[in-house]
Amino acid sequence: MQSAQTSFENLRKDFPILTRKVRDNKTLVYLDNASTTQKPNQVIDAITDYYQNHNANIHRAVYALAEEATEAFESVRDKVAKFINIKHREEIVFVRGTTEAINLVAYAWGRDNVHEGDIVVSTEYEHHSNIVPWQLLTQEKHAKIEYIGMDDNGELILDDLDKLLDTGKVKLVAFSLMSNVLGTITDAEKIIAKCKAKGVLTLVDGAQAVPHMQVDVERLGCDFFAFSGHKMLGPTGIGVLWVRKSVLETMNPFHGGGDMIREVHKYETTWNDLPYKFEAGTPNIADVVGLGAAIDYLSKIGMDNVRQHEIELTQYAIEELSKVKGLKIYGTKDISKRGGVISFNFADVHPHDVAQIIDEEGIAVRSGHHCAQVLMERLNVAATSRASFYIYNTKSDVDALINSLNKVARLFKL
Amino acid sequence: MSSNADIYHEMIIDYSRNPVNYGHIENPDVTFHDSNPLCGDSIDIDMKIDDNTVSDIKFHGKGCAICMACSSVLTEITKGKSIDEVRKIDKTDVLSELGLEHLQAVRIKCALLSLKVLKSALYSYLGKHMQDSKDVDKLKEEAANLY
Numbered sequence: 001m002q003s004a005q006t007s008f009e010n011l012r013k014d015f016p017i018l019t020r021k022v023r024d025n026k027t028l029v030y031l032d033n034a035s036t037t038q039k040p041n042q043v044i045d046a047i048t049d050y051y052q053n054h055n056a057n058i059h060r061a062v063y064a065l066a067e068e069a070t071e072a073f074e075s076v077r078d079k080v081a082k083f084i085n086i087k088h089r090e091e092i093v094f095v096r097g098t099t100e101a102i103n104l105v106a107y108a109w110g111r112d113n114v115h116e117g118d119i120v121v122s123t124e125y126e127h128h129s130n131i132v133p134w135q136l137l138t139q140e141k142h143a144k145i146e147y148i149g150m151d152d153n154g155e156l157i158l159d160d161l162d163k164l165l166d167t168g169k170v171k172l173v174a175f176s177l178m179s180n181v182l183g184t185i186t187d188a189e190k191i192i193a194k195c196k197a198k199g200v201l202t203l204v205d206g207a208q209a210v211p212h213m214q215v216d217v218e219r220l221g222c223d224f225f226a227f228s229g230h231k232m233l234g235p236t237g238i239g240v241l242w243v244r245k246s247v248l249e250t251m252n253p254f255h256g257g258g259d260m261i262r263e264v265h266k267y268e269t270t271w272n273d274l275p276y277k278f279e280a281g282t283p284n285i286a287d288v289v290g291l292g293a294a295i296d297y298l299s300k301i302g303m304d305n306v307r308q309h310e311i312e313l314t315q316y317a318i319e320e321l322s323k324v325k326g327l328k329i330y331g332t333k334d335i336s337k338r339g340g341v342i343s344f345n346f347a348d349v350h351p352h353d354v355a356q357i358i359d360e361e362g363i364a365v366r367s368g369h370h371c372a373q374v375l376m377e378r379l380n381v382a383a384t385s386r387a388s389f390y391i392y393n394t395k396s397d398v399d400a401l402i403n404s405l406n407k408v409a410r411l412f413k414l
Numbered sequence: 415m416s417s418n419a420d421i422y423h424e425m426i427i428d429y430s431r432n433p434v435n436y437g438h439i440e441n442p443d444v445t446f447h448d449s450n451p452l453c454g455d456s457i458d459i460d461m462k463i464d465d466n467t468v469s470d471i472k473f474h475g476k477g478c479a480i481c482m483a484c485s486s487v488l489t490e491i492t493k494g495k496s497i498d499e500v501r502k503i504d505k506t507d508v509l510s511e512l513g514l515e516h517l518q519a520v521r522i523k524c525a526l527l528s529l530k531v532l533k534s535a536l537y538s539y540l541g542k543h544m545q546d547s548k549d550v551d552k553l554k555e556e557a558a559n560l561y
Contacts (some may be wrong), residue, residue, distance in 0.1 A: 350430075350478035352453060352524065357422060369454045382454050382476035411422045412431075412479075 008309050011301070012392050014040035026362030029400045034180050034208060034341050034388035035366055036230045039294075043233055046293035050286045057282055059259060073285050076292035077275075080240055083295050084206075084225070085216040090274040091248060093241040094283055098207040099129040101226030101241035102174070104278065105203060106133035108254045109224075109247065110172070111141070118143040119169045121161065123186075124150040124378045125179040128371040130205045134174060148175070148191075150378055154182040154331035154338075161191060165198045173202050174224075177209035181370045181386065182331030183314075183341030185209070192221050201247065207231055207239075211390070212310055212339050214303040223247050229287065234294035238287040241278075248274055255280035306391055310340035313389050317342055317398045324405055326414055330379060340389035343370075346405060347414050351385040357411060358404035365401070421514060421521075422479065429512075430479035435489035437472045446535035447475075450523050455481045459489075459531045463539060466497045473531075478524050480514070485528035487511045492532065500536060501553065505529060505560065523561045533557035 012018050015038050022028050030038060050072060056065035058073050077089045086092060095101045110133075114120060120134045124147050131145070138145045146164050149157040156175070164170055173195050178185050188204060195202045203224035209215055211232030217225050224247070229238040243251070253260055253271060257280035262270040271277040298306065315335050321327055326347035332338055346354050351367035358365065366386045369376045376382065387401060408414070439445075442460035449456035455477040462470035471492050473485045488508050492500050505526055509515050514525055537553040544550060 350481075352455075352478035352521070353422070353430075353480070356521065368452070373454070376454070382456070412427060 008391060009394060011040075012394075014042065014297075015392055016041065016044075018392060022362050022364075023360055026360070029361075029363045029397045031387040031389065031393065031397065031401060032364050032366045033211075033390040033393070034231070034370075034386065036236065037211065037233050037390050038392065039235065039290075040233055040297055042297050043235065043290050043293045047235060047286050047290040050289045055286070058285055059276070069285060072289050072292075073283070076288045076295070079292050079295045083299065084210060084227075084242075085218045086242055087218060088245055091242050091245050093243065093248075093275045093278040094288055095226075095239045095241050096237055096284070097228040097230070097239035098205055098226045101224075101239055102129055102203070102205065103133045104241055104254045105224050105226075105243070106137045108251045108278070109243075110134075110137040112250075112252060114138065114141050114143050114171050116142040117169060118171045119164060119167065120145050121148060121164050121170055121173040121175075122146075123148040123156055123175045125154070125156070125182060125184065125372065125375045126174070126176055127180050127205065127207070128373070129207075130174050130176060130203075131374060134172075143171075144169075146170075147374070148173075150375070154179070154184045156184075156186060156191075158187070158190060158194070161194055165194060165200060168198075170195075170198070170200050173200055174205070175203075176205035176207070177215070178212070178339045178341075179331070179372075179375075180208050180341065181343050181372045181375055181384065183208075183338040183343075183388075184331055185213075185337050185339060188220055188222070196221065208339065208341070211298075211306075212303075213307040217242060229291040229294060232294055233297055235287040235290040238284050238291050240291075245274070248278075251278075253280070254278055257281045259283075301391065309391060310389055311335055313393055313395065313398065314338065314340045314342065316395055317387065317389070317401075320398055320402050324402065324409075326409075327405070330384060340393075341386065342388070343384040343386045345381060345384055346408060347412070349408060349412050349414070351383040353412075354385045354405075354408050357408045358401070361400065361404040361407065363401055363404045421517060423513065425512060426479055426483045429483035429486045433473075433482050434486040435472050435493065436486070437474055439470055439472050444535050444539040446531050446538055448527065448531045448534060450527055453478075453524065455524055455527055457481070457485060457528050457531050459528065459535050461492075461535060461539070463497070468492050468495055468497070468500055473528060477527065480517070480521055480524040481527055483512055484508050484514070484525045488528045488532060497536065497540070500532070503529070503532070526561050530557050530560045533560070 054068040056069040058070040081089050134145050148160045201223040204222045206227040210227040223244045225242040230236040260280040330343045355367035368383050439460035443463045445460045447458045457475035459473045471489045534557045540550045
């Protein structure tokens with residue numbers, strides 16, 4: 001795949017930030033893509049163009065700018081539908097990000113459907129955003145949150161799910177399609193099939209998966225699906241919640257305000273159509289436009305190519321990191337079951353120290369609990385270092401990481 | 415040299431590898447725990463207090479090299495001092511001991527977590543054993559505003 005590799009190298013010119021120097025004139029090696037990704041000129045330009053040429057509020061005014069702004073905004077709903085295969089555009093709600101999407105579901109669906117004694121199921125490798133909203137909900141409702149456990153290979157123990165489903169009390173199973181710490185790709189179709197057989201709804205957190213692989217929501221068959229724009233080349237502050245129409249139609253509003261109403265009178269209000277009922281107030285129009293540009297950019301590359309590039313890179317990184325004495329990689333080494341996220345610890349050196357020392361060489365990795373403290377407890381570590389890849393990363397980025405780790409070894413006399 | 419990696423000098427590495435006063439005290443007169451929510455560093459301090467003097471102090475927990483080294487130094491400074499003297503310990507006492515006066519903002523909380531725990535521990539102890547509550551409240555404020 002020589003040519004594919006070369007074309008990925010060519011993408012780097014679209015990302016101005018990758019040329020800058022950091023610290024002591026070191027070239028930036030950005031390996032924190034599971035946290036947020038860098039933005040190509042195409043996305044930055046789309047946002048600038050929107051503000052310079054089309055800015056107006058949407059859905060209301062009749063003048064030319066408003067029409068253009070509305071068209072620019074609504075056309076992204078169609079792009080999202082096409083990108084992750086959603087049949088009905090009115091099932092797509094724009095939100096601030098995955099966190100807001102899950103909170104919306106916990107509030108607008110959860111409060112009417114989860115009652116005393118009920119169970120909401122999460123997993124041991126969830127991000128806090130797919131745990132805390134359910135804790136808040138279940139505490140309020142005197143319901144319970146339970147977890148699908150994780151085995152030592154970093155994969156979910158589906159027997160746990162069977163046992164929980166057998167109680168007959170489970171109302172929702174919420175899980176991520178890809179772990180933000182271990183990169184494990186969840187066997188979502190199996191989980192959803194089990195839940196469907198018991199009439200239990202499922203929520204899939206796609207924040208880590210959508211940027212890195214082809215996702216087909218229709219085929220998954222879940223009931224709620226969420227992802228964020230900023231982890232897939234798009235701007236911060238924009239994300240998507242998809243809800244199956246038959247469920248969305250039963251839900252009460254999340255926020256009240258403008259745009260979500262049909263008629264407001266002194267003592268009663270009727271709601272706007274889907275999805276506007278769930279989009280109160282002026283939305284983040286410019287960043288929706290930016291998300292559209294990000295989708296265009298990724299679609300042009302092709303998500304299967306993105307996945308293939310990351311498989312090659314992750315395979316190489318795991319091989320090279322495994323050669324570093326005293327370095328422990330968490331999660332499965334079966335590349336078909338993981339994305340481009342590698343969490344590791346280096347001997348007994350604390351991840352913050354690792355991250356700070358390699359930062360001097362221009363290497364940006366994340367250190368800490370990665371908003372997954374339940375998982376840190378399960379792994380029995382306080383923190384990990386995490387390198388995560390995207391389309392613009394190359395094997396030489398991996399080499400730079402490995403080189404910088406030698407400095408850690410030298411300083412800590414490993 | 416102002417390189418951030420310069421903070422990883424011999425003393426820091428040694429203290430983090432072989433922390434001083436690390437462990438638990440049986441039946442401490444006061445014990446306190448705190449953590450840094452962003453990085454997950456977590457420190458407990460146990461103290462024995464006799465005749466208004468810290469006769470023994472130990473810490474345990476999880477943290478980076480900066481956190482471990484500063485906790486070691488802090489307990490060394492504290493041990494054997496009177497309560498009044500311990501109350502006067504401030505962040506420069508800890509940071510200067512390890513040459514960390516110019517530590518970047520994101521790491522300062524690693525360095526000062528144990529001092530925060532110490533001040534909170536003293537507040538908790540004095541709250542139980544002293545009458546002058548206004549004076550004691552100052553300690554709580556100091557702990558809260560450390561970083």
